[in-house]
Amino acid sequence: MTTWHPICPWEALAPACGVPALLAAEPVALFRTHDDELYAVGNVDPFCGAGVMSRGIVGDRAGEPTVASPMLKQVFSLRTGECLDDPAARLPTFPVRRHDEMVEIAVP
Template sequence: MNWHQICDIELLLPEYGVPALIGEHPVAVFRTHDDELYAIGNVDPFCGAGVMSRGIVGDRGGEPTVASPMLKQVFSLRTGECLDDPGARLPVFPVRRRETVVEVALP
């Protein structure tokens, strides 16, 4: 697995996402209000647009989520599963904080 620097942790505000392109992989990285980090695919599987980083961060029954800004489907930040349509899924990526930098891993 190769780790890639995304941004300084101070630039990743709680409840917001940032987009990143790692090679050919569009990624959305999120920081939740409880300071957890998540990385998912940035392309909405329902409309094909690279917009997930602009989604609305929240939770559903304790599950951290992001709602697509386009069609409003809600996805788990932990698993990438669409909670409104379990047949759809976003890829998820390992993410970590190293000192003040956020990093995402890809195979």
């Protein structure tokens, strides 16, 4: 059974800006892209161990929505969590949705 956790109102989530959240002891970074797509990935940078991904730079690489780590600048797919600069590294991804004007994340 999936449990959805409200994070913030839709209007409070600015496009191309991240929001950190802590759900069931899991640090999560929530993003809304300029085309209003929602993504949730792990907030811990796998290269340096810092909880900074929510402060990353949102963009795209060849049409793939991405976030670049603010620390060492590796770029990660927001869809899959895969590091596009080093496929051996990955961020966890989480289901995210807009529901009743709230943004919600599911954490197992």
